[in-house]
Each structure stands twice: as structure tokens, then as C-alpha cells.
Amino acid sequence: MEILSASHIGKSYQEGNxxxxxLTDINLQVSEGELVSITGQSGCGKSTLLHVxxxxxxxxxxxxxxxxxxxxxxxxxxxxxRRNHIGFIFQYHYLLEDLTAEExxxxxxxxxxxxxxxxxxxxxxxxxxxxxxxxxxxYPNALSGGEQQRIAIGRAMIHKxxxxxxxxxxxxxxxxxxxxxxxxxxxxxxxHGQTCILVTHNHDIADKAPKQMKLEQGILNPxx
Amino acid sequence: MKNQLxxxxxxxxxxxxxxxxxxxxxxxxxxxxxxxxxxxxxxLSLFDGYTHSLEKSMLGAxxxxxxxxxxxxxxxTSDTNFLSAYLKKQPQIKAYSFIIMKxxxxxxxxxxxxxxxxxxxxxxxxxxxxYQNYVQQGSYKLDKPYEIVIGEKLAEELNISIGxxxxxxxxxxxxxxxxxxxxxxETFKVVGLYHSGMYEYDNSYIFMDxxxxxxxxxxxxxxxxxxxxLKDHLIRYAERFSIQWATELQGRYQVMSWMxxxxxxxxxxxxxxxxxxxxxxxxxxxxxFNVISALLTLILEKRKEIGILKTMGxxxxxxxxxxxxxxxxxxxxxxxxGELAGIALALIVAKQTVFHLKADVYFMEQLTxxxxxxxLVLIFIVSFIIITLGTMIPxxxxxxxxxxxxxxxx
Numbered sequence: 105m106e107i108l109s110a111s112h113i114g115k116s117y118q119e120g121n122x123x124x125x126x127l128t129d130i131n132l133q134v135s136e137g138e139l140v141s142i143t144g145q146s147g148c149g150k151s152t153l154l155h156v157x158x159x160x161x162x163x164x165x166x167x168x169x170x171x172x173x174x175x176x177x178x179x180x181x182x183x184x185x186r187r188n189h190i191g192f193i194f195q196y197h198y199l200l201e202d203l204t205a206e207e208x209x210x211x212x213x214x215x216x217x218x219x220x221x222x223x224x225x226x227x228x229x230x231x232x233x234x235x236x237x238x239x240x241x242x243y244p245n246a247l248s249g250g251e252q253q254r255i256a257i258g259r260a261m262i263h264k265x266x267x268x269x270x271x272x273x274x275x276x277x278x279x280x281x282x283x284x285x286x287x288x289x290x291x292x293x294x295x296h297g298q299t300c301i302l303v304t305h306n307h308d309i310a311d312k313a314p315k316q317m318k319l320e321q322g323i324l325n326p327x328x
Numbered sequence: 329m330k331n332q333l334x335x336x337x338x339x340x341x342x343x344x345x346x347x348x349x350x351x352x353x354x355x356x357x358x359x360x361x362x363x364x365x366x367x368x369x370x371x372l373s374l375f376d377g378y379t380h381s382l383e384k385s386m387l388g389a390x391x392x393x394x395x396x397x398x399x400x401x402x403x404x405t406s407d408t409n410f411l412s413a414y415l416k417k418q419p420q421i422k423a424y425s426f427i428i429m430k431x432x433x434x435x436x437x438x439x440x441x442x443x444x445x446x447x448x449x450x451x452x453x454x455x456x457x458x459y460q461n462y463v464q465q466g467s468y469k470l471d472k473p474y475e476i477v478i479g480e481k482l483a484e485e486l487n488i489s490i491g492x493x494x495x496x497x498x499x500x501x502x503x504x505x506x507x508x509x510x511x512x513x514e515t516f517k518v519v520g521l522y523h524s525g526m527y528e529y530d531n532s533y534i535f536m537d538x539x540x541x542x543x544x545x546x547x548x549x550x551x552x553x554x555x556x557x558l559k560d561h562l563i564r565y566a567e568r569f570s571i572q573w574a575t576e577l578q579g580r581y582q583v584m585s586w587m588x589x590x591x592x593x594x595x596x597x598x599x600x601x602x603x604x605x606x607x608x609x610x611x612x613x614x615x616x617f618n619v620i621s622a623l624l625t626l627i628l629e630k631r632k633e634i635g636i637l638k639t640m641g642x643x644x645x646x647x648x649x650x651x652x653x654x655x656x657x658x659x660x661x662x663x664x665x666g667e668l669a670g671i672a673l674a675l676i677v678a679k680q681t682v683f684h685l686k687a688d689v690y691f692m693e694q695l696t697x698x699x700x701x702x703x704l705v706l707i708f709i710v711s712f713i714i715i716t717l718g719t720m721i722p723x724x725x726x727x728x729x730x731x732x733x734x735x736x737x738x
Contacts, residue, residue, distance in 0.1 A: 151735075155732055155735070158639075160639060160731050160735070161731075183643050184641065185641075186639060186640065186641040187640065187641020187642075190641075192640070194735065198632055198633070198635070198636035200633050200636070201633075202337065202340035202341065202348070203336070203337075211333075211637075211640060212641075214332060214333045214336070215333060215637070215640055215641055215642050215646070216641075219332070220336070
């Protein structure tokens with residue numbers, strides 16, 4: 105079943121008198137449970153594409169469908185979609201410093217309105233899977249970079265979103281932690297049949313995805 | 329249910345190891361609210377205390393209503409009989425008493441001062457004033473001829489002590505001699521000093537037995553007016569009764585209430601009270617600038633967290649609740665602390681003995697304090713509304729924070 109479909113997406117930025125065309129004609133179909141990697145050189149528009157696909161930013165042209173529903177970031181329904189159907193993992197973890205590790209993992213459930221005890225119970229299950237249960241009461245500043253990113257992975261998946269967008273999830277980590285986080289992410293994706301779009305400039309990471317795409321000159325092409 | 333995130337966030341704000349509420353801007357925000365609410369509470373409590381004391385002294389020293397004849401300055405026997413019968417039928421009355429009240433002059437130690445003679449039934453079992461309670465030095469009993477009780481301040485001014493003899497001069501209209509009013513005097517012995525707390529009364533009142541006063545003023549009758557004490561819960565309706573009774577008495581008598589005599593003073597005090605409230609509320613408005621800057625700083629510092637919560641589908645109203653909760657609960661705490669500090673400050677000011685009011689200007693020397701639930705609730709509500717309105721300005725910033733800009737900042 106097709107989860108996400110993008111057709112003829114275009115996006116440009118005004119820089120002074122010049123118009124910078126970042127995305128010119130993006131076409132992408134993602135099916136349920138699929139892991140898609142998108143590579144490209146730095147500054148080629150990978151993050152912009154992810155923001156458009158994740159309903160964080162609007163495209164200038166083209167159409168975006170979530171399970172056959174046409175949506176844009178300006179659409180009021182986009183907030184509800186981000187809350188219930190989408191998960192994000194960013195290069196920087198963006199954990200809330202005042203919340204403990206388990207509360208950070210539970211955030212999407214709390215935003216959805218799930219009760220605090222139930223949210224914490226689910227968060228602890230995820231922390232076990234992430235091998236972080238002994239760190240559940242720690243605040244983010246007491247965790248290492250790899251641990252913080254693992255918490256961010258749990259947070260992106262705890263509410264069982266239809267699709268997870270990962271934007272350079274290991275970009276801020278050293279090689280050891282980078283591999284560790286990637287393994288966990290792929291394990292979770294595999295274990296839960298999670299649909300995932302992974303944006304990276306690292307080909308070794310991209311190679312782990314069955315479907316690989318490359319963004320070049322604003323156009324998305326199959327990588328192999 | 330979504331409020332639980334706001335609640336958790338607020339709990340962490342207060343109790344997390346980082347103790348964010350102890351930030352420099354938060355502390356100044358709290359101090360601003362505490363100081364302005366404290367000032368407002370103390371000022372209103374002291375002002376209400378002053379007004380209450382003034383009213384209490386006035387109503388203790390005087391009665392609530394006075395009835396006196398329209399044309400003569402004395403009540404005849406038929407008047408007293410008629411009025412007694414009429415007043416007995418009025419259920420609003422707690423007590424009434426026929427008295428004499430006339431101006432005179434007091435002379436002692438080569439000094440002369442104007443005074444008001446009160447001829448009263450000093451041993452009445454159902455008194456119409458607090459006369460007996462207010463005689464704190466000497467005796468209130470006026471059972472022997474030529475005994476008087478005089479106001480404490482009057483005694484101070486003329487260097488009179490208990491047991492001293494003084495001259496009271498009455499104006500006597502001499503006819504046929506072409507010289508108008510000439511004074512005649514008699515000697516009296518001071519047996520007690522009267523202290524109502526109201527400078528004006530303590531500096532002018534002289535009390536003597538009603539029959540003694542009648543003899544002194546050479547009156548044909550024994551009384552010049554009736555003073556009436558209303559039941560306690562009806563004191564505020566005195567003016568209404570004065571109009572009603574004047575009508576029922578068909579214009580034969582003047583009926584005056586305590587409110588009539590003090591109306592302008594109490595109107596002025598009421599106006600001043602509201603002016604104080606309004607002016608001091610501006611202090612709170614100024615303190616609200618601290619609220620605005622503290623909240624704006626907090627929002628700008630938490631941009632990334634706002635951004636990530638927005639990516640997770642938090643709508644602006646949830647985010648606003650999170651920040652509003654933090655500031656408003658601190659604000660409520662500050663208002664309560666401010667009110668408690670205001671109560672303490674008012675008590676200290678009222679109890680201190682270093683500074684005294686000028687009694688001849690302000691009627692009394694010592695400030696008193698009166699706390700009312702109405703004032704405290706009013707201050708709380710007004711402060712809460714001002715702080716809430718203050719938070720609305722920075723909270724609008726949340727609407728304009730762009731997820732993409734925040735994510736690009738990294």
C-alpha cells in the first residue's frame with residue numbers, strides 16, 4: 105500500500121535578486137514498510153525535500169499525497185498528520201532539557217493526549233528495546249550524544265507513525281556511536297515494519313536501504 | 329488531557345535541578361509583582377483602617393440621627409411627649425435620648441477656647457453614644473452639681489487637669505441695652521477626660537448633666553434635640569430614615585443623619601481610595617513589563633524546543649498553555665506573597681510609634697489597619713488580569729516562530 109506519493113514537487117528560494125531552484129521536479133512513491141535512502145551532496149536540497157515531504161514546509165509546485173489524501177504544510181490537517189502519522193529524527197537530537205529520558209520518548213503520546221502513566225509505560229518498553237532503560241530518569245544533559253540520539257529515535261517511533269523522516273540522524277556522532285545508532289534505527293525499522301525515509305550524504309549508510317535515491321540538480325533519481 | 333504536558337512542563341520548570349524559575353529575569357518578574365501588590369495591599373488596608381477608625385470615632389461620639397425643632401432651639405414638653413410616642417413605634421431604633429447641644433466658651437489658665445456643651449443623661453442604661461467608654465481618665469459620673477467631663481485635647485490645650493475648676497461662658501442675648509450678645513460665665517469642676525480618638529471632638533466637647541446644662545443655658549425646657557441610635561445593621565440607611573421620618577413628622581422637625589453631616593468627608597475619602605487603587609495599579613502595570621520581557625526571553629531561549637514540539641504536531645494553543653502556565657502560576661504565587669507582605673507591612677506601619685499623624689489635619693494621630701476579603705480578592709483579580717494580559721503579548725510570538733527557520737538554525 106502506498107503511504108506517500110509526491111509528484112512534480114518544486115521549491116525555490118529567493119536570494120537577493122536571484123531565485124535559487126532547490127527542487128525542480130521531484131517524484132517519489134513510498135510503500136508501507138519501505139526503507140528509502142536519499143543521498144546527495146551537501147546543499148543539494150535533501151533537508152528541504154524532507155521538510156516538504158514531512159509537511160513542515162510547502163512546495164512551490166507539485167502535489168503531495170498521504171495515503172491518497174492531498175496535503176500541504178499550510179493545511180490545518182498537517183498538524184494533525186504530524187502528530188499522528190509522522191515521526192522525525194534530526195541530525196541534532198532536540199530533546200527537551202527539562203524532561204527525563206522516558207518523558208522525552210513519551211512526548212508524542214503526551215501530545216496526542218494519552219495519559220501520563222500509559223505514556224510512561226510505553227516509553228519504558230521502548231527504552232528497553234533501545235537498551236536505555238537504566239537511563240530512563242536521566243535528563244538529556246546527563247546522556248552521551250549517542251544515547252541522546254537513541255532517545256530521539258524512540259521518540260520518533262513510539263506513536264507508531266505511518267512514516268519516519270530521518271535527516272542525517274548520525275551526522276553529529278563519531279563513527280562508533282554513528283554505527284550504534286544506525287543499527288538501532290534499522291533494527292527498530294525492521295522490527296516494527298516502519299516506513300522510513302532516510303536522508304544522508306554518507307553512502308555507507310545509504311547502502312543499507314533497499315531503495316536508494318539520489319538528489320541531483322533538484323531531481324530525484326534511483327541510485328541503483 | 330493535553331494539559332498534562334503543560335503541567336509536566338510547569339512541574340519541571342519549578343522542580344527540575346536547573347531551577348529555571350530562579351533565573352535573573354524570573355526573579356525580577358516575581359519581585360516586581362510582589363512589591364507592587366504589597367504596596368497596593370498595604371495602602372488600601374491602611375486607608376480603609378483610617379476611614380473605619382474615623383467612622384467608628386464619629387459614630388461612637390455621636391448618634392446616628394438627630395431630631396430638633398424647626399423654629400425654636402428647644403423642644404417643649406408636648407414635643408418631647410409627641411416624639412417619644414413616635415420614636416417608640418420605630419422598630420429600627422436601638423436607643424434614643426433627649427439632649428442639649430449648644431456652643432459655649434471654656435476659659436482656664438488665662439486661655440479661652442470655643443467648645444460644644446453636651447447636656448446628656450450620662451447614666452442612661454441604654455446609651456445613644458459611647459460616652460461612658462470614652463471617659464478613660466477620671467470619672468464619667470456627673471452626679472454632683474457643676475461637674476463636667478471635657479475633651480482630652482481641650483484639656484491639653486488649656487492645661488486643665490482632673491479636679492481643676494474652669495469657667496464656661498455662655499452667650500447671653502441682652503435686650504434693650506443695644507450691645508447684642510455678651511457672655512456670662514459659671515465655674516465648673518473637671519471630673520473626667522473624654523477621648524474618642526477624633527481630634528475635632530476631643531478638642532471641643534464638654535459633657536455635663538442635662539439638667540445642669542438646661543440650668544446653665546437658662547432654658548425654659550430641659551432639652552434641645554433628640555439623638556437616636558439605630559440598630560447596628562441599619563446604620564448605613566440613616567439618611568433614608570431621616571427623609572422618611574421628616575416626611576412622617578410633617579415638617580415640624582428637622583431630621584438629620586450622621587451621613588448628612590459627614591457626607592462630603594466620606595465622599596472625598598471614597599474618591600481618594602479609588603484614586604489610590606488606580607494609581608497603585610499602575611505600579612502593577614509597570615511590573616507587567618518584567619513579565620513581558622521574562623516570558624519573551626523564555627520563549628526565545630526555548631525556540632528549539634518550540635520548534636521540535638511543533639514538528640511533533642503540537643498546536644500553538646498547547647505551546648501557549650505551556651508557557652502561560654509557567655508564568656501565570658509564578659504570577660499567582662507572587663500575588664499571594666505580595667498580599668501577605670502587604671498585610672505585614674500595613675501591620676508594621678499601624679503598630680509603629682515613631683511617626684504620628686498631625687491630628688489637627690488628619691483628625692487622628694495613629695493609623696489603624698483594616699483588612700477586607702473584598703480588597704484582597706479585588707487586588708488578586710486585577711493583578712491576575714493585568715499579568716494575564718501581559719503574557720498575551722509575548723505568547724503571540726509563538727504563532728510566528730517558523731519550524732523551518734528553527735531547524736535551519738540547528
